[in-house]
Amino acid sequence: MxxxxxxxxxxxxxxxxxxxxxxxxxxxxxxxxxxxxxxxxxxxxxxxxxxxxxxxxxxxxxxxxxxxxxxxxxxxxxxxxxxxxxxxxxRRPVQPQRARMSPPERLSPAVHQLLATLNTAYCPAFVLGRRTDVVATNPLARALIADFDAMPAKERNQARFVFLDPEARELYTDWETVAADTAALLRMDAGRHPADAQLGELVGELAARSRSFREYWAERRVNERTEGAKGYHHPVVGDLAVTYQALMLPGNTDQTLFIYTTEPESPSETAMRLLATWSGGDAVDRAQTVPVSHEDEEPEHVWTRARATHLD
Structure with missing residues (x-):
């Protein structure tokens, strides 16, 4: 269009x-x-x-x-x-432009170290790139949200997780707000990068597989939140309330670092520390960056997340 x-x-x-x-x-x-x-x-x-x-x-x-x-x-x-x-x-019309496939996104060693350092402070942190692709995570982020590193490369995407994984609706205490914000972020991305072929494929897949996405996408809302709050109902440690900051990384306006924190001496902080212990995330673990590719394939979309009914 x-x-x-x-x-x-x-x-x-x-x-x-x-x-x-x-x-x-x-x-x-x-x-x-x-x-x-x-x-x-x-x-x-x-x-x-x-x-x-x-x-x-x-x-x-x-x-x-x-x-x-x-x-x-x-x-x-x-x-x-x-x-x-x-x-x-x-912007010029999209039609005369040739759809472009963007190269894999990578991070600097300094950002890798920052993710690891945040993990020792009990702060889940992750980097989203264009199209809400998950570029990197620290262990606590993987334990709290989803183990994106264990997923096929094409499926490491926040929007896919929110709209296509049934567990996302159980994980977020206010899933509707998270879903609306995610669709609005993709809409903003579409305005900036109208010739992004991978973005077009992603939107088409989400629209075909999620009625909720179609409804939020049709609202044509846009946003770029820099801070806020989220609630989680985690299957291992229960309910957590976090605040977050979203920071644009220097040198790449398409990459944003999200840092989650909990209120000191709150039940949420206790739950986060428990989650770190359960996941082994209180060790300094260098976050992994895996190039995100988008081959044409239709995934079965089976997501794996660690679950437990009790702690040893």
């Missing part, structure tokens, strides 16, 4: 989500659909209804930065969504 068409779809999605009252438009009893009408948004943005209609329908080939900024302001989008709008508007 051409970027200008994607822009129109994204604008339509944002318009449908915006409450008229929030935009300063009086509510009327005659509204049959949620969100703003096209003419209301055009008025708020200071553009003609005809121009906005053509832009939303993908029939306008240009959108100036000034118009994009006015639309973003009228739609009350956040900074991430605003950046996504500009990505979609200023």
């Amino acid at each position: 051409e970027q200008i068409v994607e822009l129109g779809e994204f604008l339509r999605s944002c318009r449908g989500r915006l409450d008229p009252g929030e935009a300063g438009v009086p509510r009327t009893a005659r509204r049959r659909v949620p969100g703003l009408r096209r003419e209301e948004l055009a008025l708020l943005a200071g553009v003609s209804v005809d121009y906005y209609t053509r832009l939303e329908q993908g029939r306008s080939r240009t959108a100036s930065p000034e118009i994009l900024d006015a639309l973003a302001t009228a739609l009350h989008v956040d900074d991430t969504e605003r950046a996504h709008m500009f990505d979609l508007a200023h």
Whole structure:
């Protein structure tokens, strides 16, 4: 799909989500659909209804930065969504470009050492690359989430785990939020890398195999969370609450380091230490980086995770 068409779809999605009252438009009893009408948004943005209609329908080939900024302001989008709008508007159509296969992602020795050091501090940590590919993990991250190193190369992907592994729904206490954020992160990636062949294959596979993914993908939300909180219901140590920081790695804007921490002297910290002992993760274990490839294959998608009913 051409970027200008994607822009129109994204604008339509944002318009449908915006409450008229929030935009300063009086509510009327005659509204049959949620969100703003096209003419209301055009008025708020200071553009003609005809121009906005053509832009939303993908029939306008240009959108100036000034118009994009006015639309973003009228739609009350956040900074991430605003950046996504500009990505979609200023890229060339995908069709003339040749789909590209990106090389395997690798990390520097310093990042490897950082992952190992974080493990000794009882901090699960991992690196996600483009398409939410899992580039590297430390032992605690593997014990907490999933043993990505034990999976076939193509399956080492956070989005695949969230949407295609039934255990993910049991692991995350708020799976719906995790799933929505994951789809929004992929949508952001698609705006930045429209010619990424592997990303197109991933989205197609997820859409074919997960109804939940289709629903979240259709919302066209984008985000790039830099911090937050997650809850886990782990089969070995029970419930844990963690906070996380997401840090972009120097030299590669497609790679993000996620660091999980627990509140000191909390039940979650106790559970994390217990998990480290159970998994052997309190030893300094150099995290492994395995090149991520995407051969054309249809996996059976059988995931393996260590489970136990008691601790020795």
